[in-house]
Amino acid sequence: MRVISGIRRGHKLHEFTGKDVRPTTDRVKESIFNLIQGYVPSARVLDMFAGSGALSFEAVSRGASFAVLVDCDRNSVELIKKNIEELKFQEMCNVREESCFSFAKSCKEKFDIIFLDPPYNKGFIEPALLAIVDNKLLSENGIIVLESDSTDFKSEFKDIKMIKQKRYGRTFITIYEFA
Secondary structure (H helix, E strand, O other), rough: OOOOOOOOOOEEEEOOOOOOOOOOHHHHHHHHHHHHHHHHOOOEEOOOOOOOHHHHHHHOOOOOOOOEEEEEHHHHHHHHHHHHHOOOOOOOOEEEOOOHHHHHHHOEEEEEEEEEEOOOOOOOOOHHHHHHOOOOOEEEEEEEEEEEEEEOOOHHHHHHHEEEEEEEEEEEEEEEEEO
């Protein structure tokens, strides 16, 4: 796993090992950024199920101004911190060890890009999207980037609409904005 483009292009990221890990592949990550490239410069980014932080690091490398990476798993947070240090992104990234739901309730910021890549088929998508909308985390012209499995997908949600969708094998990338 690596940073594909921008100021840290080619930098290898520390990643998880094991059979239960599902990192976003470079192919899918590159496709995501092709879909959202116009939104990235100077964007404030929220990564709600950050994992290794790869999506946020890619955004910052490509010109996003700041990223908040939220994950409730201690191993994920430690891995994110290690990657932040090696990328020298300390001034541009903030990592939070808590559930995205508790973060959403307490957060007073708005974000231009919100990455949502929850564990597949665990029922997190709808509650996470509702938490974004109900807690007003998305800026007026912001987007939500959802990575989901073909069996764990719904197109319509309260107050947001799907504007783009691409399929890569069993993975769907869906982009939402305010309805």
